[in-house]
Amino acid sequence: MKLLEVNNLKTYFKTSKGMLKAVDDVSFDLEHGEALGLVGESGCGKTTSALSIARLLPKEGRIVGGQILLDGRDVIPAPESELRRRRWTDVSIIFQGAMNALNPVMTVGKQISEAIVLHENSSEADALHKTKGLLDLVEIPSDRYKHYPHEFSGGMKQRAMIAMALACDPKLIIGDEPTTALDVMIQAQILNLLERLRRELSMGMILITHDLAILGETCDKIAVMYAGKIVETGSVKDIFEDARHPYTKRLIGCFPNVKGPKVVPDGIEGFPPNLLDPPSGCAFHPRCEFACDICKIQMPESVNVGGKHVVACHLKEARQ
Amino acid sequence: MAKNDVKAKLRKRKIKAFVSQVLANKMALFGTVVLFLFILVAIFGPLLVPFSVLEFGEVEDMLNPPGPGHVLGTDDMGRDVLGYLIAGSRISLLVGALATGISMVIGTVIGIVSGYSGKAIDNVLMRITDFFLVIPWLPLMMVLAAILGTSIWNIIVVIGVTSWAGTARVVRSQTLSVRENQFVERTVSIGAGSGHIMLHHILPNVFPLVFANTILIAAAAITSETTLSFLGLGDPAHASWGMMLHYAFETGATSTGAWWYFLPPGLCVVAVVLAFTLMGYAFDEILNPKLKER
Amino acid sequence: MKDVREALVRVEGLKVHFQIREGFFSGLLSKEKKVVRAVDGVTFAIDQGEILSLVGESGSGKTTVGKTILQLVPPTEGVVVFDGAPVPQDREGLKAFRQNAQMIFQDPYQALNPRHYIIDIVAEPLDVAGLVKTAEEREQRVREALEQAGLTPADDYFYRYPYELSGGQRQRVVIAGALILGPRFIVADEPVSMLDASIRTGILKLMLHLRDTKGIAYLFITHDLSLAWLISDRIAIMYLGRIMEIGIADEIIKAGLHPYTQALMAIMPVPGQTREGERPVLEGETPNAAVEIMGCKFSSRCPRATERCRLEQPELMELSAGHSVACFPVQEEYKKNIENMTGERVNV
Numbered sequence: 001m002k003l004l005e006v007n008n009l010k011t012y013f014k015t016s017k018g019m020l021k022a023v024d025d026v027s028f029d030l031e032h033g034e035a036l037g038l039v040g041e042s043g044c045g046k047t048t049s050a051l052s053i054a055r056l057l058p059k060e061g062r063i064v065g066g067q068i069l070l071d072g073r074d075v076i077p078a079p080e081s082e083l084r085r086r087r088w089t090d091v092s093i094i095f096q097g098a099m100n101a102l103n104p105v106m107t108v109g110k111q112i113s114e115a116i117v118l119h120e121n122s123s124e125a126d127a128l129h130k131t132k133g134l135l136d137l138v139e140i141p142s143d144r145y146k147h148y149p150h151e152f153s154g155g156m157k158q159r160a161m162i163a164m165a166l167a168c169d170p171k172l173i174i175g176d177e178p179t180t181a182l183d184v185m186i187q188a189q190i191l192n193l194l195e196r197l198r199r200e201l202s203m204g205m206i207l208i209t210h211d212l213a214i215l216g217e218t219c220d221k222i223a224v225m226y227a228g229k230i231v232e233t234g235s236v237k238d239i240f241e242d243a244r245h246p247y248t249k250r251l252i253g254c255f256p257n258v259k260g261p262k263v264v265p266d267g268i269e270g271f272p273p274n275l276l277d278p279p280s281g282c283a284f285h286p287r288c289e290f291a292c293d294i295c296k297i298q299m300p301e302s303v304n305v306g307g308k309h310v311v312a313c314h315l316k317e318a319r320q
Numbered sequence: 321m322a323k324n325d326v327k328a329k330l331r332k333r334k335i336k337a338f339v340s341q342v343l344a345n346k347m348a349l350f351g352t353v354v355l356f357l358f359i360l361v362a363i364f365g366p367l368l369v370p371f372s373v374l375e376f377g378e379v380e381d382m383l384n385p386p387g388p389g390h391v392l393g394t395d396d397m398g399r400d401v402l403g404y405l406i407a408g409s410r411i412s413l414l415v416g417a418l419a420t421g422i423s424m425v426i427g428t429v430i431g432i433v434s435g436y437s438g439k440a441i442d443n444v445l446m447r448i449t450d451f452f453l454v455i456p457w458l459p460l461m462m463v464l465a466a467i468l469g470t471s472i473w474n475i476i477v478v479i480g481v482t483s484w485a486g487t488a489r490v491v492r493s494q495t496l497s498v499r500e501n502q503f504v505e506r507t508v509s510i511g512a513g514s515g516h517i518m519l520h521h522i523l524p525n526v527f528p529l530v531f532a533n534t535i536l537i538a539a540a541a542i543t544s545e546t547t548l549s550f551l552g553l554g555d556p557a558h559a560s561w562g563m564m565l566h567y568a569f570e571t572g573a574t575s576t577g578a579w580w581y582f583l584p585p586g587l588c589v590v591a592v593v594l595a596f597t598l599m600g601y602a603f604d605e606i607l608n609p610k611l612k613e614r
Numbered sequence: 615m616k617d618v619r620e621a622l623v624r625v626e627g628l629k630v631h632f633q634i635r636e637g638f639f640s641g642l643l644s645k646e647k648k649v650v651r652a653v654d655g656v657t658f659a660i661d662q663g664e665i666l667s668l669v670g671e672s673g674s675g676k677t678t679v680g681k682t683i684l685q686l687v688p689p690t691e692g693v694v695v696f697d698g699a700p701v702p703q704d705r706e707g708l709k710a711f712r713q714n715a716q717m718i719f720q721d722p723y724q725a726l727n728p729r730h731y732i733i734d735i736v737a738e739p740l741d742v743a744g745l746v747k748t749a750e751e752r753e754q755r756v757r758e759a760l761e762q763a764g765l766t767p768a769d770d771y772f773y774r775y776p777y778e779l780s781g782g783q784r785q786r787v788v789i790a791g792a793l794i795l796g797p798r799f800i801v802a803d804e805p806v807s808m809l810d811a812s813i814r815t816g817i818l819k820l821m822l823h824l825r826d827t828k829g830i831a832y833l834f835i836t837h838d839l840s841l842a843w844l845i846s847d848r849i850a851i852m853y854l855g856r857i858m859e860i861g862i863a864d865e866i867i868k869a870g871l872h873p874y875t876q877a878l879m880a881i882m883p884v885p886g887q888t889r890e891g892e893r894p895v896l897e898g899e900t901p902n903a904a905v906e907i908m909g910c911k912f913s914s915r916c917p918r919a920t921e922r923c924r925l926e927q928p929e930l931m932e933l934s935a936g937h938s939v940a941c942f943p944v945q946e947e948y949k950k951n952i953e954n955m956t957g958e959r960v961n962v
Contacts, residue, residue: 217889240886267815
């Protein structure tokens with residue numbers, strides 16, 4: 001059985017200016033121990049997808065359609081009490097800048113063990129024992145459990161947050177830009193850690209980022225999102241070496257490659273669409289150099305172009 | 321000039337948006353309407369009421385309950401209560417507005433200079449502010465009013481100089497946060513001096529706060545004026561609601577059951593203060609730049 | 615280094631130390647004041663029309679160097695030479711200098727006053743300097759600056775507020791404001807790090823275009839080595855307030871000599887490239903800048919550190935044309951190679 005199956009997920013936000021279709025008909029899946037990278041520009045719906053899976057949407061947001069199967073069980077109809085319990089044991093999220101969410105007047109160890117006591121009804125002593133084990137796991141010397149957050153560096157705080165996310169042995173861990181605000185060396189340390197944990201604990205991982213460059217060496221497969229929809233998905237190799245969707249191609253081109261020629265790439269003309277009033281047909285057509293008439297009218301179907309490589313584009317070259 | 325048209329149009333659109341927000345906010349709407357009525361009455365009321373309010377009446381006109389001729393009855397001197405009330409609204413609102421103006425200017429200048437300059441200047445100004453913040457304002461007002469004499473202008477000045485400390489504190493803390501914005505650093509990097517930055521960058525960004533705060537201070541100023549006058553420190557030459565309450569209390573209207581004498585001025589004070597307070601909170605909500613940003 | 619022609623901007627032995635206030639009681643107890651050595655002896659030069667990238671992690675002092683050049687932060691030691699003369703400190707002199715040297719900021723959402731129209735934001739340097747007399751002239755100058763920054767038709771932007779624009783457009787407004795006085799040098803502090811990748815390249819292209827057409831020189835401050843390589847002629851790698859290595863961009867990326875540069879290169883993700891095994895990260899963490907380090911700032915994490923590195927601070931040494939490295943093991947290796955080739959002794 002697959003760890004996670006998201007089928008035709010639709011998450012809309014109610015705003016004063018109308019319905020905002022943040023996630024519109026998104027499907028993907030994840031095996032145990034597999035890592036998926038969700039990439040796209042700001043506002044493309046990648047964070048909303050993650051929040052939907054963890055059922056942590058703000059009150060304006062609502063899942064209006066689709067299925068989220070976690071180990072075969074649909075989490076959408078689950079009541080709030082069950083959700084709260086399962087939020088830590090099934091799915092954990094690490095947010096960007098999560099290290100700032102630590103309570104400054106409580107020791108780091110206490111904050112982690114508190115989470116364990118709350119979710120597992122275990123005794124203080126057991127929780128403390130487990131906390132030390134978790135700190136060990138994320139490479140923080142376990143005798144530092146009695147230190148306060150201000151005595152930790154930024155990288156260590158982020159690792160403490162990862163330890164907290166692991167407190168109840170989740171099956172799926174979602175990192176929402178978990179390394180974005182960190183220095184490159186610390187980013188590399190955190191990515192190493194996440195990969196090792198995934199391997200050793202055979203957790204599923206969804207890595208959400210705007211930085212396509214780090215996905216190649218971190219994930220097994222990649223889903224490219226644009227305007228609330230997945231436009232292309234496939235293995236890392238499919239995406240980087242055989243990208244089909246014009247958006248994917250242009251996005252890859254936007255990242256400097258020191259192994260390539262030293263030319264500033266073209267970027268992508270125009271702006272991401274306003275999701276309150278998305279363009280008709282394929283949402284990318286106003287920015288797409290290959291757009292033809294049908295792109296303006298009809299939303300392209302997703303087509304499998306080999307293996308697990310799926311693309312949603314009308315272009316003949318893209319579909320073959 | 322076509323450019324000026326564009327500018328005017330944009331400004332108009334901005335004002336329109338503000339007005340529609342006020343209309344949509346029930347608290348703001350209620351406060352504005354009530355206040356607007358009082359201002360109208362204060363301006364045009366004396367034209368409508370034929371009675372000369374400060375003229376004493378005959379003995380049989382004293383302390384008459386409401387009836388024909390005197391809609392709200394008469395006071396112990398035989399004066400028409402409604403006429404007195406309308407005349408009083410002028411003074412009460414005038415004192416409120418002017419005292420608030422003084423308080424706002426002092427508070428804003430001290431708050432911005434203190435917050436932007438920092439260091440020694442900040443320290444000195446804030447200690448002065450603290451002094452004004454913690455001294456019991458009522459006794460101070462009474463002492464000042466007693467020393468300076470009971471004139472309406474003295475009352476305005478006294479209320480103005482004793483009520484700015486809160487504004488200064490609020491403006492200073494907002495200035496501290498505005499100052500950290502990169503656009504301030506950008507302005508320094510193009511060679512602008514402190515005066516330019518305080519006037520063009522800090523002031524526009526703290527102004528909504530000042531505005532909302534000002535309205536709240538106006539409510540306090542009117543209460544202060546009423547209190548001072550009630551305690552007998554008002555200007556007997558100018559009729560105000562506070563003076564009415566003072567006379568009503570002095571002549572024992574409160575104990576003889578002459579409700580038409582003390583109730584109307586009391587209710588007017590309550591209504592105006594409530595209107596100001598509602599508007600203050602509502603404008604704070606509407607103008608708050610953080611809520612407006614996105 | 616380059617004696618043929620005087621560089622546009624030259625920074626010599628720049629040090630910026632900040633005193634930090636300690637807690638009230640510990641401040642009473644200890645007489646020693648804590649000093650953060652944000653910049654601790656930095657020397658480099660930028661030619662006219664040249665782009666030099668300053669690459670480092672947060673706390674390396676790269677932004678402080680930029681601000682010190684622009685006289686926004688006073689230096690503790692050292693001089694900034696602009697166009698052959700030290701930057702004047704008097705009012706008039708500073709005013710003239712600021713017309714020539716401008717800054718672009720990291721966060722275009724923060725760098726613009728939300729309550730000002732675009733035209734007033736862009737014209738502000740003119741207003742402050744008192745350079746225009748009529749409204750028409752002011753508009754014309756703003757129009758030119760906006761067009762140079764790629765915002766056309768410029769008139770459409772005049773009476774709009776920053777919040778009505780996208781991030782990329784806002785950054786262009788910041789650039790237009792920097793351009794309006796016709797500067798010869800711009801400090802760009804992480805100008806694209808807040809922007810989406812698809813918009814980034816447009817800003818970079820604009821900066822290059824301005825260099826090519828107007829001969830503007832840039833100090834490009836960034837944490838992203840691949841971005842630095844893409845845009846700049848030369849790269850300087852900073853660590854804890856000192857330059858570790860400086861040289862031609864391609865040479866730094868493809869043949870970096872300093873162990874820190876090599877460590878950064880080893881973990882740099884390349885789009886589409888997979889990685890076998892773990893990233894070769896450096897052990898430990900960057901030391902606190904408030905703690906005084908006797909030897910090389912990098913010695914506590916350096917895989918090649920020797921006894922000498924821990925006791926003595928290495929200076930930059932030019933090993934090939936324009937390529938300088940501050941590292942004893944690298945310098946000694948170079949010396950040995952030369953000796954082997956020529957048979958003569960070389961002093962380091």
